[in-house]
Amino acid sequence: MGLSPFFATFNIQDFNMQILLAQHLSFCGGVKRAVEILFQLAREKNQPIFIYGELIHNSQFNDSLAAKNIFIAHSLEECRDKIVVIRTHGIPPDLEAALKSTALEVVDLTCPKVKRVQQLISDYAKENYQVVITGDPSHPEVIGLKGYAFNALVISSLAQCKYLPPDLPPKSVLLSQTTFNEDKFQLIASCLKETHPHLQVENTLC
Template structure:
């Protein structure tokens, strides 16, 4: 009889605090006895399977008030640009707050320092919803993502540096060191969610115990991609999958396989992947 395949999960994985909260908020809105249509501001989270389930329950998604004729709109964990929030309110929508508390804090911090005339450097993906929401609170800002960009950005005078909450802490530290070398007086905000670092550390700990790794999560999820790249850099065989049908046949060669998942990956998806790997 062949030896049963062992699947080992990382100690920290799956839904983050903000994502878990906003999913529950939407579920509560679905269950309410209401006559108004329900929308989310853009895709609620970076996970195709979750979005499909919400669509099946009648939840739409819009990014501009003119895309619908009013109703309730849940602000996703990434937050919303203040101007866009104002537009939805003025159009008569009922706004349901789902912004992650850490993102709200980042917005409040940037707004406070901007009003004092400080220059703001945002470290993150300029195309990410959270970064756009934070940018909306700044009067004078630059958004960077790489060490190369940090070497050329303006850092004179009073400068505040703040990061996208799901950024790799190692990346942020490297960029901050460069900025500090250019202006020792900059103020750095430790805005990265602790769970982001814990997922990375937990994965690194797991890699030494398994023969291969499967990273579960949306293909458009930045923190999931970073987990995959972390595994890939070690040289261990690894795959980034969204669903069971993406599991490669070659996984069947390995007896001990590790699983981790990004912040937008629900437990039921992780469970399905684990069962499928065991049955290979």
């Protein structure tokens, strides 16, 4: 026996609800820059353009790309002899090197703010710092950032602070995924400074 669908309508006035619209609704600066360059590239090149992974997390935007001869690639093999764009989140340096040896052309559209964090991590790693990153370990940006340091540690919540090794080396630094929550970052930084006062903190949030 099938179930009849149930529909309900609500009057928003019954909930004493106020809806606020932001004055500005748009992509952030890094994404806007990447989209403009991507579309210009698609107009200038007489062949398909491939993005290694989603340029941004926006399904409506991603679904519209095929009409502009732009496609999303998920493997190196899909990029062979193609024009390939690096997503705004960035990628690990070893993957970037592999892309450059596989693709016909590679255009780096990593957000400039993410590039800055990549460079900071690379510089600290060269000085043998233990790098700690606040962020989502499964997020493409964090995966990319980890590639710039040996054995980088990732913390995504205040509760995870207790799992950080108690014997962090004197040369240790905390940085962040650019889009991580600022309140969470500050709480994690304060917590870690209590137990590891020598820890340097770089606020790399947008």
